[in-house]
Amino acid sequence: MMKKSNTPTEATNPSPAARPKKQALAVAMVLALGLAGGWAILRGGPAVAGADAHAHGEGEAPHEEAPSVAAPPVVAASAPAVAASSADGGEEFVELSDEQLQRQAIRLEAAGPAKLARSLELLGEVKLNQDRSxxxxxxxxxxxxxxxxxxxxxxxxxxxxxxxxxQALADQRSELLAAQKRLALARGVYEREKKLWEEKISAEQDYLQARQAFQEAEITAENARQKLQALGAGAAASGTAGLxxxxxxxxxxxxxxxxxxxxxxxxxxxxxxxxxxxLGTLWVELSLPVQALGQLQIGARGRIQGAPASEPALTLSHIGSTVAEQSRSAMARLLLPNPRGQWRPGQPVTVALQTGQTGASAEVTVPVAVRNEALQSREGRDEVYVREGQRMVARAVRLGRSDDRHTEVLQGLSAGERYASANSFVVKADLGKSAAAHAH
Structure with a gap:
């Protein structure tokens, strides 16, 4: 009986004599890796990343190392010349230096007391300007x-x-056409008879009759032409339908x-x-009480309550010469500029009309007022632009009484604060540009 060979088994399971050699090789490799890692740590190289990651995992504070590649320099953004709002999102403002204010003719003025002309408040109605309709x-x-x-x-x-x-126009035009043809015929006869008479061929009587017929034809044609002009129609167009x-x-x-x-x-x-x-100009008609007739005169200025102060003032253009028996009032008419078409005929309004009294009783003093040119309307509110450092701040205000020069400020502005009293629309435009830029 033959004995099986053990060669494959020996190849798979090495002999005990070969195991110490492999173990020695593995230890040498571990020592080599350890030495390489230590050298990398001492040099601060990339090998430290693994150690740092392990240290961070254990909760230790990481040690900052200088980056091997220099980072690009950070450039601070310059402050914008115009800002839409302050840092806390409150007031809107625009940054303008004193030089910019002067260059754009924005005049500053301090808010304070002002004398306003007394006014008479009356109900009225917007109507068409009959002189322009x-x-x-x-x-x-x-x-x-x-x-x-x-x-x-x-x-x-x-x-x-x-x-x-x-059809009436067709008759008139037919009459003109017939008159023009008769005129052409009469002209030809007249010119021929005139020539014959000058050459002593025909009698003078024939020449005079031709001249009279020509003149009558001229009158008839001109009469037909004047009738058409009175109707606002011209001569007939080509074709029968044109008549x-x-x-x-x-x-x-x-x-x-x-x-x-x-x-x-x-x-x-x-x-x-x-x-x-x-509709560029309208009328405001109102009833004027008898007791107020002595206080008003033609040319007095007025304003519609609730309208922006920047709107043009009304002018008293007519006071009726009679007084109604039942209402005991006279009709008064004011001329209302309407350049933007915001007023419509039939609209009821309340007008503050300046009285024409003289002396101290004709004026009233208010504690805080601004010039009418300073007021701007934006987003449904009245604003003035106040100087704060190098900024022009949009300040919402509540308005009171006004005349053709000043408007009382009830809230939003204190006496002594400087505001843009001229060319304030320039600041408004800058705020609009700023808001558009921030929207994008």
Whole structure:
């Protein structure tokens, strides 16, 4: 019986004599790694990272080492010239030096007491300025073919508002055409008879008759032309349809405040179809008590309560010459500038109207007031811009009485504080730019 070989088993499990050699090799490798780690620690090299991580894991404070690569220098951002708000998010301000204030003509003035002219408060109503409005009437009966504008549209002088088909206009134009043809014929006869008479060929009587017929034809043609001009129509356009076409044009520039016309409607010759008005200036009409008649005079200034102080003042332009029997009041009219179109006809208002009294009783002294030019309206509130160091701070204020020069400040500003009394709109514009920049 043959004996099995043990060679594979011996290759897998080394003999006891080979084990001490491998153990010695492993110890040598561990010692070599330990020496390398110690050398790295002494040199401060990357090998310290593992030790630091272990130390941090045990709760020990890390030891800061100088970085091997120099970090780029940090550059401090310069302070902006304009800031949207202070550090605590409160007041809005803009940084402006004294030189910038002078260059932009922003004048500073101290708030303090001021004398305000006494005023009379009256209820009134905004109305159209009848001197700057007009009713458009076609002056010809006919059927509406087209309407080119609507209520609220702004139109220019001479602009076509509507087109009407009128048989009466066709008759007038036909009369003009016939008169012009008769005039051309009479002119030819007159010129021929004149030449024959000058050459002693025809009698003078024939020449005189031709001249008279020519002059009568001229009068007839001119009469037909004047009739068309009175109707606001010109000569006929080319074609038969042009005889009846009547263009209604705007007599002035303004806004269409009323429209009473529609396509297909048959119009009478005296029916107003549009009302145009210039809304740049309006009227405020109010009832003036009899006892106040002696206190007011033409040219007195007034202001609408609740309107921004920067709005133009009203001017008393008319006082009625009669007094109503029941109300015992006279009608007064003020001219209201309306450059931005914020006032509308029919709107009720309360007007503080300056009295025309003389002496100390005509004025009242208030403890704190600012010039009207200093007031600005922003985000639905009244503001003044106060000087604090090198900043102009937006200060919300509550306003009281006013006249054409000063406005009383009830809250938000103290006497002695310096504010921008001229060109304050420049500060407002800078604040707007700053807010837009911070929004982005």
């Amino acid at each position: 007009v009713l458009v009437t076609p002056r010809l009966a006919g059927q509406v073919e087209a309407v080119r504008v609507s209520a609220g549209d702004r139109v220019q002088a001479g602009q076509v508002l509507a087109v009407i088909s009128s 009846t076409r009547y263009e209604v044009r705007a007599p002035m520039a303004g806004v269409v405040v009323e429209k009473k016309i529609s396509v297909g409607e048959v119009l009478k010759d005296d029916a107003p179809i549009f009302q145009l008005a210039d």
